[in-house]
Amino acid sequence: MIYYIAHWDWILLQSRSDIVKSLSNKFQFVGITPLEKNKNQLTDYVEILNWKINRQRLIDIRGLINLRNKIKNLKKTDTIHIFTLKTLILFLISTLLLKKQTYTIASVTGLGYLFSKTKFAQILRVILRPVIKRSINKNIDVLIFQNELNKDIFIEYSKFKNRIEIIEGSGLNTSEIKIKSVFNKKTKVIFVGRLLKEKGIFEYLKIAKSFSDSDDIEFYVAGEIDGGNKSSINKQELDVLKQQVIYLGNIDIPNELFKYDLLINPSHHEGFSRVVLEGAYAGLFCLANDIPGTRNIIKNLDCGFVVENNNVEEYIDLINKRQQIINNLDSNKVRDQIIQNYSVEAISNKFRKLYNKS
Numbered sequence: 001m002i003y004y005i006a007h008w009d010w011i012l013l014q015s016r017s018d019i020v021k022s023l024s025n026k027f028q029f030v031g032i033t034p035l036e037k038n039k040n041q042l043t044d045y046v047e048i049l050n051w052k053i054n055r056q057r058l059i060d061i062r063g064l065i066n067l068r069n070k071i072k073n074l075k076k077t078d079t080i081h082i083f084t085l086k087t088l089i090l091f092l093i094s095t096l097l098l099k100k101q102t103y104t105i106a107s108v109t110g111l112g113y114l115f116s117k118t119k120f121a122q123i124l125r126v127i128l129r130p131v132i133k134r135s136i137n138k139n140i141d142v143l144i145f146q147n148e149l150n151k152d153i154f155i156e157y158s159k160f161k162n163r164i165e166i167i168e169g170s171g172l173n174t175s176e177i178k179i180k181s182v183f184n185k186k187t188k189v190i191f192v193g194r195l196l197k198e199k200g201i202f203e204y205l206k207i208a209k210s211f212s213d214s215d216d217i218e219f220y221v222a223g224e225i226d227g228g229n230k231s232s233i234n235k236q237e238l239d240v241l242k243q244q245v246i247y248l249g250n251i252d253i254p255n256e257l258f259k260y261d262l263l264i265n266p267s268h269h270e271g272f273s274r275v276v277l278e279g280a281y282a283g284l285f286c287l288a289n290d291i292p293g294t295r296n297i298i299k300n301l302d303c304g305f306v307v308e309n310n311n312v313e314e315y316i317d318l319i320n321k322r323q324q325i326i327n328n329l330d331s332n333k334v335r336d337q338i339i340q341n342y343s344v345e346a347i348s349n350k351f352r353k354l355y356n357k358s
Contacts, residue, residue, distance in 0.1 A: 002079045002355060003071070003102075004031050004045070007087045008055060009038040012045075015170040015274070015344065016083065020044045022171075022348040027355060032070055056227055058124075059093075068094040074102050079355060082106040085114060085154075089128060092135040100139055105354060107144040108154060109170065110271035110293075113231050115153060116198055120230065125157070132158050142354060146170075146271035149292040165354070168296065169272045171347035172281065174339055176254040180283030180331070183261045187322060190220040190260040190284075192253065192275045193267070195238065196231040199223075200266025200289060206312045207264065208245050211319070219244075220260065222251040258282045262322060266310050270294050280304070281338050283331040287318055300341075301334045 004020070006012045012031045020029045021044045031048040034055065042048050049070055053063025067090060071080065080102050082088050088106045114121055114128070142163045145151035151164060191204045201221070208219035221241060226232045233241070241247060251257075253275070263279035265288040272293040279286050280297070286304030288294045298304050305325075307314045318325070340346065 001046075001075070001077075002027050002029050002081060003074065004029055004033075004081050004083065005051075005067075005071075005087055005091065006031075006033045006083045007051075007053060007090055008084075009033045009036050009042060009048075011083050011087075012048075013038045013041055015172065015347075017042065017044045018173045018344040019171050019348050019351060022344055023352060023355075026352065032067070053090075064090060064094040067091065068098065071095070071102075072098055076101050078102045080104040081351075084109055085112050088140075089114075089132065092132055092139060095139050096131070096135055104140050105142040105144065106140050107167075107170075108150060108271065109146055111150050111153060111269055113198060113229060115269070116231070118230075129157065137161050144354075147293040147296065150271055165350075167347065167350050168293070169277065169342040169347060170274060171344040172274070172277050172338060172342050173254070173344050174281055174335070177278060177281050178255055178258045179281075179335075180258040180261075183326060184259075186215075187217045187262060187319075188220060188260040189217060189262045189264060189319070190222060190257070191264055191266075192222045192251070192257070192279075193265070194226045194229065195221070195223050195233045195241070196226060196229055197233065198231040198268045200268060200310060201233060201241070203266040203310050203312055203315075204264055205241060205244055207266075207315045207319070210312075210316050212244075217319070218246060220246045220248055222248040222253075224250055253278055257284065260284060261326070262287065262319065263304075264315065265289065265294060266307075266315070267291070267294070268310070273297060276303075277338060277342055280331075280334050283329075283334075285322065285326050285329055287315055301337055303329065303334050 012033050028046050031045045032051050034053050035050045052066050054060040082091050085108050136158050144165045144167050193199045195201050211217050263284045263286045265276050270293050276286050276297050280301050280303040289310045290306035290308045295306050298306050
């Protein structure tokens with residue numbers, strides 16, 4: 001049995017459900033996650049064990065005990081696969097006094113808030129480091145990263161000494177994504193993601209503001225506040241956002257992204273941006289902050305441009321040149337490369353090899 005663990009049920013729905021379905025003829029999967037908004041959609045797992053944890057709290061002691069109770073009796077033949085750095089840290093704390101029994105893999109899909117530049121994050125790194133260093137080599141057999149920089153930073157921080165893998169992406173279900181056929185006469189620009197400062201939402205709003213007097217371009221935002229993240233904008237900031245752009249809330253990305261023309265992803269840090277892959281596959285032209293992972297996507301696929309240091313003026317300049325650069329986009333070639341390297345099938349094959357060696 002393979003146990004997928006995540007501190008948010010959305011994480012086990014996004015792409016992981018597709019991987020579970022892809023590998024179900026070979027393995028059986030159980031999810032361990034809080035059951036929130038997505039509980040009725042997690043249907044590809046044999047079972048979902050409800051991990052009761054308050055995501056709004058930095059450390060929920062009851063949640064840690066609850067996780068400990070769910071994993072302490074797993075069999076030696078079982079495999080655990082942990083998703084996201086936050087879940088990994090919660091797992092390491094909860095297993096401090098447990099004897100290791102299972103083969104355990106962890107996917108660090110991005111370094112997130114813990115490795116941001118805020119003062120609180122810096123203090124938190126200092127507090128957590130002894131716990132992580134003490135527990136990680138005992139409890140984790142394989143660490144998976146999505147880019148080399150994240151790997152180097154975290155290995156130096158944690159002093160992890162076991163097996164390391166680089167797997168770019170989490171698996172894109174390309175069969176679900178609607179394809180763009182023509183560009184709109186009035187260019188539609190979109191930001192898709194949680195409304196976090198670390199995702200670059202304020203940079204995006206600055207870009208949109210500079211085009212407030214333009215009649216041939218519209219700016220959209222798709223996503224919601226994340227109350228469980230200290231980087232999230234608040235309700236008042238959301239109200240201001242709604243006055244500056246067209247706010248969509250959450251959208252059905254595979255079925256709706258093709259309606260737009262240009263995707264902007266000004267995130268400060270990403271493991272390997274899923275939404276840029278989705279945008280590129282749908283046929284959008286992509287502009288993104290020049291960070292590892294995202295840089296690899298755009299340069300390997302030739303689906304847009306990266307912007308050094310998230311320079312707002314450079315974004316504006318590229319948007320003004322959009323007509324001449326969009327004509328050079330070869331979406332068919334982009335899609336072929338995504339299927340070959342970043343699809344659910346491609347990532348599932350890499351996971352299968354890891355599970356077989358467990």
